[in-house]
Each structure stands twice: as C-alpha cells, then as structure tokens.
Amino acid sequence: MGKKQKIFRPKARIPKGLRDIPAAAVRAEAAMLARIREVYEAYGFEPLETSAFEYADALGKFLPDADRPNEGVFSLQDDDEQWLSLRYDLTAPLARYVAEHYDGLPKPFRRYQTGPVWRNEKPGPGRFRQFTQFDADTVGAPTVAADAELCMMAADCLEALGIPRGSYVMRVNNRKVLDGVFENAGITGEGAEFEARHLTVMRAIDKLDRLGPEGVRLLLGKGRKDESGDFTEGAHLSDEQIDRIMAFTGAGGDDRAAVCARMGELVGDSARGLEGVAEMRLIDELLSAGGYGADRVAFDPSVVRGLGYYTGPVFEAELTFEAETEDGRMRFGSVGGGGRYDDLVERFKGVKVPATGFSIGVSRLYAALEALGKLETETVLPPVIVLTMDNDRLADYQRMVMELRAAGIRAEMYLGGSGMRAQVKYADKRGAPCVVIEGEDERAAGEVTIKDLILGAQKAEEITDNTEWRESAHAQISVPRAGLVGAVKDVLARHTAAR
C-alpha cells in the first residue's frame, strides 16, 4: 500500500534509422517527384507499382546454407513458413514482375517506379534504413542506345530540378572494359578465389574518392590499416598490375573519344574488353548526336557502381558542388546510378533478357536541393480558422467553414477545447492568414469580424506597450455576415499579391 502502481509506459520513439517527415518536407518531396515523373513520362516510360514485400527467394537474398534470408534485408515468415522480405531496391521486384508477366508485356518493357525501399544496415548521417528511390528501366533492349538514353534522361532530370549545368555530371564506365583491363593485366583465374579477388579490386577502386590513390594502391596490394588500427586485407596484386589498374582509373578526361582510345590501349586484345570499348564509342556517338557534351555526361573509368549484377555500361549521377552547412562544407557526391544487368530476369526465366536501368536516390537528392535552395517551397496556403466563440453556436461556425470551402478556400472550424486567446494562438501557429470571429457582439449586429493575422504580426513588431497593443485596431474589420466570403477573399488577395 502507499506504493505507486507501476504502469507500463512505452517509450515514444521512432526506430533507429527511420524518420518522420513533417508537412513542408512531404510537400517539397512530392513536388520533386512530380518533376522527375514528367521527365520519365516524356521519354515514354510507363508507371508501375509493385508490393513492398516479396518472397525472399525472388529477391535473390536467400541464404541456402543458413536457411533464412540475408541479414541485410528485413524479413519475416508467413503463415506457411515461407520467408517474406521487404524490397531493398526496385530492380529485383521489376525482374520478378517481368518474369511473371513476360508473355503479356510489350518488349522492350519500359517502366518507371518510385517508392520506399528498406535495408537493415547501420544507419548514419544521410543513411537511413528506409529511403526512397525513383527508377526507370528498359527491359528487353540489347542495344546500349538504351543506356545512353538513360544517361541523357538523368541529366535532364537534374536540370529539371533546378541543378544548373556544371553542378552535376553523369559519369559512365563499362564493366566489360574493366574486365578487359583485368584480363590484360593478367588478373585471371577461376572459381571462388578469383571472384573474391575481383570483388576486392572493385571495392578498392570504389574508394578512390575517399582514400585517394595511395589508399587504393594499398588496398590493391597488401592491405591498409586505418586510423583506428583496423586492418583491411588487400588484393595482393603485383606492382605492375597495380600500375595498370591505377592507370585505368585515371584514364578519365574531358574528351570522351580520347577516353575510349585510352581504354582501347589498356584492354589490349581482350575480346571482352574490346567489346566494351566499342559500346562506349557507340554511347559517345549517341550522346554527341543528342547534344550532350562531356560537361554533362563524361566517361570515367573510376566508376564501378557496387558489385553485384552489372554486366555492361554503369553510370552514376554526381553532384559536383559543395554546400556550406552548420558543420562546415558538405559534398553530396552520388545521387543516383544504374547500369546494364543482362542476367537478372534469367534467374526466373532461364532465358537471357537484356536490361538496363537508372535509379535516383530521392532522399539524398532532396538533401542536396535543400542545401542548394532549390526546393519548391510551400505552395499551399494554410487554412482560415473560424473561431468557436460560443459552444452552442457550432452549427453556425460550421456553416461559415462550408461557405469558405465552397468558394475554394482552405478553412476549418476550431475543434480544440480552449478559449479565445488559445484559439488565436493556434491560428497563428498554423500560419493562418486570418481568423473569422463571430461572438455575441457580432451576432447582435449581424456581422462577422475578420482578423488579419499576417498584417497583425507586422504591427506587433512596432508595438511594445501592452495597452497600445490591446487598443490598436488589431488589423481586423467587421463586415455583414453575408459578406464573409468576399471579405476573406480580399485578405487572401492582399497576401498573394504581396508575395
């Protein structure tokens, strides 16, 4: 007795790596997605939505030995014990969709899709466990004209979002060329050991921007120890091999044709490498025909784009400007990427279906636009608030709100339980342009009072004395009840004109 009952109170907190998005950001992101969609539509892509969950084996992340899906994907078991996983990108579900509906689809099949994807990884600044991608893919097109088109479209998207030419660049490379360079450098072999080394080399190249050439050389050789003392095992290439790889990664430049020529030298007589170089030449030709110079789409052999399924051209959208933020400078780097994956549908169908796609990292691009000041800001005016002065006249207030809405004005009746002062504070916090007041006095006179909150806020800056504040006209007018809509419209017109 006397002791307080312990009641269980769950802690109100969002799971780590996830986030809530407030109104202004929801609107800004929607506006951004609409811009991208316009560009994708213009290129002829059709929308598609697929489910958030897929069978884990369809995502290709099922671990046969462990008898459960990969750690990196959020998974759960269905009633029938089958594993379901949240999609970790939009490409694997596309492959499943195409395979499932193959016969009925036009080939090539061109679709765009946006939505959240989930990855169960360690979150960090700008890295979340749920984030949004916006993809466009062409499935069933063997020609690299499809790849060239995606690069041009990506550039168009960035410009449509207000990123000026020169502040971004699409960087393009080709897996076949990379393979050719490996072959020519004598990095050959078979089986798992070769695969592992191959991966190690690509991972190393991928870190070029962060670790610099010296760091990458270490990773290509014996290995590298970082500041914390952690050691990363290297690829154990010979010095000569390292030189060749480094020469390749440094072979980029302002002239696409010149880059192709250098690529040609570095692949030697590797058939696969030469095939890749020919693809790059064709892409260059198409880009040039489209008027896309190297300032927009450049060839850069240091682009590797992850590891997994890419089989030909790979590309990355990079923002090249730096932004000043609270904690110093910030580089945005890659905001999207893609490439050719000729094997993905084959997993389901057994037949090769050539495909290529591009994916925009919406959340990162959003952050970049925010820093650039290029977000499309609030276009929705906050609602007009009708105060509830008398609780037995609610029907009257509701009628006012409906009249305003019928006239196309966002409006709401105050639904809280507080007094007049709190109601005006509420309206202020909502950013309402004005409030409508009908108390005892107004009703007796057959009027309503319209109080202009924006004009009032300006006055508040000038007034320090309380009595003056209270006695001032408060930027409000009274009009006959029948003139409600007209008077509110006048206030709104003043503000939209003042913008």
Added chain:
RNA sequence: GCAGCCGUAGCUCAGUAGGUUAGAGCGCCUGAUUGUGGAUCAGGAGGUCCCCCGUUCGAGCCGGGGCGGCUGUACCA
C-alpha cells in the same frame, strides 16, 4: 562487425572530495492584462540522473557488465 568518444527535463546544459525533497535557460500548458497572436507578470506539468550488479552508513558522481548515441572503418544488392 571492429575501434575511439559520449549518455542528467522536449532542447542546450549545470551539478560543488560520494551527503537531505536533482537545478537553470529555452520550449510547453494554465491564468492575469475588461472577447484577440507579441511583450510583461503569476502559476503548473514534465526526470526509473540509460539499465543491471557491486563498493559504501549513503551513488547522478566510484568500479564491473550491458544497452543506446556519435565519429572513423568494414560491409552495402
């Protein structure tokens, strides 16, 4: 995963060799200023001092373990 730093109110933090009912600013809520946002004034809510174990008469403070956060690194379809 590995390493380093950190963990007191919604936020930013204070907390005195271990010593009573743990504080400040801001924010939030209520009220006053004769039915009105700001200013001012008065009041109020909100804390398992991250958790557990230990040392001690006594732990926010000391020791051990755990959890969480930040930073770097690894992985990242």
